[in-house]
């Protein structure tokens with residue numbers, strides 16, 4: 001289970017990332033937290049976050065083309081839903097982590113599951 005947007009809040013630790021003004025609509029932000037490569041998207045004013053590591057062959061999926069909520073891995077074309085991390089198209093067959101994002105007092109917070 002990789003969709004951390006659905007797990008109990010007590011199992012998530014929120015990390016302050018940046019002012020929301022630094023991630024305007026249509027943009028994405030790459031961060032590394034605890035050795036995890038993660039990308040955060042602003043899609044029409046809503047924030048979503050997934051691992052920046054494709055489950056097919058570790059490609060930089062966060063750099064891919066976004067259509068709606070689907071992102072296409074630039075390496076071999078697998079697609080994932082950035083809202084859930086769910087794989088939408090082969091060659092990947094395994095979902096990737098999706099993380100909860102909150103905006104509080106104008107700042108973006110990313111929810112990382114506690115170990």
Ligand code: FES
Nearest residue numbers: 054057059073076
């Ligand atoms: S590494 Fe992403 S599709 Fe192959």
